[in-house]
Amino acid sequence: MSAELLSPLPIKRTCPYAPPAEHRRLREEQPIAKVQLPNGRIAWAVTRHEHIRAILSDPRFSSNRRDPGFPSLSHEPPPASDLKPLLLEMDPPEHGQARRAVLGEFTVQRTQALGSRIQQIVDQHIDAMLAGPKPVDLVQAFSLPVPSLVICELLGVPYADHEFFQTRSSALVNQKTPAEEIARAVGELMMYLGRLVADKAQNPTDDLLGRQIAKQRESGGVNYEDLVSMAFLLLLAGHETTANMISLSTLVLLQQPDKLAALQRDPSKTLAAVEELLRYFTIAEHALGRVAKEDVELGGVRIAAGEGVLLLANTANRDPAVFGNADELDLERGSRNHLAFGFGPHQCLGQNLARLELQIVIDTLFRRIPGLRPAVPVDELPFKDETTVYGIREFPVTW
Amino acid sequence: MRVLIDESKCCGAGQCVMIAPRVFDQRDDGIVILLDAAPPTELHAAVREAACVCPGAAIALDEGA
Ligand code: HEM
Numbered sequence: 001m002s003a004e005l006l007s008p009l010p011i012k013r014t015c016p017y018a019p020p021a022e023h024r025r026l027r028e029e030q031p032i033a034k035v036q037l038p039n040g041r042i043a044w045a046v047t048r049h050e051h052i053r054a055i056l057s058d059p060r061f062s063s064n065r066r067d068p069g070f071p072s073l074s075h076e077p078p079p080a081s082d083l084k085p086l087l088l089e090m091d092p093p094e095h096g097q098a099r100r101a102v103l104g105e106f107t108v109q110r111t112q113a114l115g116s117r118i119q120q121i122v123d124q125h126i127d128a129m130l131a132g133p134k135p136v137d138l139v140q141a142f143s144l145p146v147p148s149l150v151i152c153e154l155l156g157v158p159y160a161d162h163e164f165f166q167t168r169s170s171a172l173v174n175q176k177t178p179a180e181e182i183a184r185a186v187g188e189l190m191m192y193l194g195r196l197v198a199d200k201a202q203n204p205t206d207d208l209l210g211r212q213i214a215k216q217r218e219s220g221g222v223n224y225e226d227l228v229s230m231a232f233l234l235l236l237a238g239h240e241t242t243a244n245m246i247s248l249s250t251l252v253l254l255q256q257p258d259k260l261a262a263l264q265r266d267p268s269k270t271l272a273a274v275e276e277l278l279r280y281f282t283i284a285e286h287a288l289g290r291v292a293k294e295d296v297e298l299g300g301v302r303i304a305a306g307e308g309v310l311l312l313a314n315t316a317n318r319d320p321a322v323f324g325n326a327d328e329l330d331l332e333r334g335s336r337n338h339l340a341f342g343f344g345p346h347q348c349l350g351q352n353l354a355r356l357e358l359q360i361v362i363d364t365l366f367r368r369i370p371g372l373r374p375a376v377p378v379d380e381l382p383f384k385d386e387t388t389v390y391g392i393r394e395f396p397v398t399w
Numbered sequence: 400m401r402v403l404i405d406e407s408k409c410c411g412a413g414q415c416v417m418i419a420p421r422v423f424d425q426r427d428d429g430i431v432i433l434l435d436a437a438p439p440t441e442l443h444a445a446v447r448e449a450a451c452v453c454p455g456a457a458i459a460l461d462e463g464a
Contacts, residue, residue: 057456103411103429111413336414336452345410347454352413 008036009045009310010073010286016383017252017280018327023047023315032301035310043071043289043308044301049319049339051299052288052311056344061290061309063346065089069291071308074388084225086233088346091293095345101215102230102349105154105208111352114153118360121149126368135375135398139247142365143395144170147242148235150357155231156207157196164192173240176393189235193228238350241284244384244391245354246361249277251381251395252329253366254373259331260366267363272334274358279338280329282314283390288342313339314390371399400443401464402450404433408457415449415458422446423458431457437464 011020026033027047035045046052055061064070066089087098104110125142132141148166151157157165171177171185200210201222209227216222253260263273288311296303303309317338318326341348348354366372374381375396382393402422411429415422422442424432438446450458 057454099410100428100430104427105429106411106413107425107427107429108413108416109425336418336448341412343454345455347410347412349412352417355417 006034006036006042007045008038010038010386012385013383016381017329019285019312019314019318023312024318026312027315027319032299032303032309037071037308037310038073041069041071041308043069043310044303045310045312047312047315047319048299049316049322052313052316052339053343054298055290055309055311056288056339056342056346058296058344059092060292060294060296062091062293063089063095063290064091065289067291069306069308071289071291071310073286073310074386083229086229087349088233088237092345099345099349102208102212105211106349106352108352111356114150114353115356115360117153118146118150118357119364121146121153122360122364123368126365130369135396138250138395138397139243139392140170140394143243143246143250144173144239146246146361147239147357150242150353151235151238154208154234154353155196156200156205156209161192161196165189168192169235169239172236173243190228190232193231194224197224197227197231234350237348238353240389240391242354242357244283244389245277245281245358247392247395248281248283248390249274249358249362250365250372250397251374251378251392252277252280253362255378256329259329263331263362264366269332270359270362271355273331273362274355275336275338276329276331276333277358278340278355279317279323279333279335281390282317282338282340284340284342284388285311285313285315286388286390288313288339311339313342369399372397373399400438400446401461402433402436402438402446403459403461404431405457405459406430408455410455410457412454414452414454418449418452419445423449 011022013020026045031048032051033045034042037043090098125146129136129141145166148169149162152162152165168185168189172182197209201213204210204214212227213222263269289308291308292303292305294305320326322337341351375398384391384393409431413425416425419442422435422438424434426432450460
């Protein structure tokens, strides 16, 4: 292939609600295309729904994010880490075993049992917003603390430590946090989680960590290190993602008041709306990649062992082969056949929790703050263009 | 329609339980349970959707049965 055909990625968006137009061109003309990454390496960009599903289901592709061929759209080298692989980075058979060990914590039933606590957390943050000054940054006042506190609930972080946990975990994902402060927050959180696991081993509690400890005890011994890294992964995977979806969903619904009004008339439609918002934004697409372990023939190209594939799921989630009027936000579409949570054995473990949080937020926020509106012109909002997970950095709102 | 499940492929995402709770459930460890292997016609569309979105391709349908 000649050099001029290589598109350099990432490409800046021109519309905050849509992937770059160049990605659409790739989907139409070169659905598996060689592209140039910021670090100079070459990888394949995959933009069709069927191909991404195939790759995410194919054990010849690895999730090992520390493999030098694993594609990254950031300029920074991957963090050199001597931590054991996280669930997200494992391949079979280790991945299946590790996932099955925690799967029971994420069943639909267990997730739904968190609903009343999530509702309380949401209501408390709205109370605080209503009692405080305006305008206020929705990201700091609402979008970030709510999912962080839900993870506290899931892990069984005692109430007295919620403030500590919430401020440190928000510092981690705040773009404005200086590097040394991030490092300090990571250190403090890891130390805290280590103490929490040790406490729970002494005084067993009925929550994710407590039950994992009990289960591991039955089958031999408790692996503290694994539990701490699992707790940390849940925080990494479930905090900023959900926060960004809260901010983006709030914005787009405020921008399209007729759609919001239809939802408010009939809350039974919220769950379908959440599904569509997940598809429409597909915020985690830059987190979706794989590296080929063997040569693979797919869609007329040969992906060689060691080469990376970037799975541009936002563009694939607008693939006309799967979705009619795909660039439209159609809150009644109700299709779950999207790739916002990935596909295959790594598909998001927290997906039903994320859905429930978004459902409760949408049903509550606009009802309790009827005059809610952006406090700055929307085209001045700082969107997270250069981060792994798409979102809004700061979203001043008033009412 | 006959529904077949392969527990060994199940990744416990829970999508089938959300889509067709009269046909699929989960054990305490998250693995799928088939509640109704021959679901009534009015549930067929939901079961097809569940099979289509199952991330592990753990649900197979025999549409002839
Ligand atoms: C709207 C919010 C969310 C989005 C868009 C999202 C997206 C994703 C995606 C795309 C993956 C697949 C990564 C891959 O295959 O390489 C994933 C995996 C994962 N997510 Fe989420 N996620 C969200 C919320 C959550 C929450 C709330 C939790 C838990 C508290 C969570 C925990 C996980 C875990 C543990 C994995 C790894 C699963 C595995 O490797 O087997 N996520 N997520």
